[in-house]
Amino acid sequence: MERNVAEEEIFVDSVLKQQIAMELGKTNECVRKALKYHTHSKLARKIRRRAKDLLIDESNRIKDFE
Numbered sequence: 001m002e003r004n005v006a007e008e009e010i011f012v013d014s015v016l017k018q019q020i021a022m023e024l025g026k027t028n029e030c031v032r033k034a035l036k037y038h039t040h041s042k043l044a045r046k047i048r049r050r051a052k053d054l055l056i057d058e059s060n061r062i063k064d065f066e
Contacts, residue, residue: 010035012051016058020050 012020012035021031024047034044035051 016054
């Protein structure tokens with residue numbers, strides 16, 4: 001059975017990981033574990049939610065080129 005990596009990890013740039021860690025007053029390791037779904041606490045869910053919000057913000061900055 002193949003593993004679907006996309007379901008098991010949220011891929012975020014290291015700069016955004018550091019931003020999340022600073023915003024929440026946590027370590028980069030804590031953020032990394034949450035984004036890899038190694039932890040499932042309320043904090044981990046908050047980290048994943050924040051990562052999603054930041055990724056949406058990043059994607060909204062992309063302009064269409066034709």
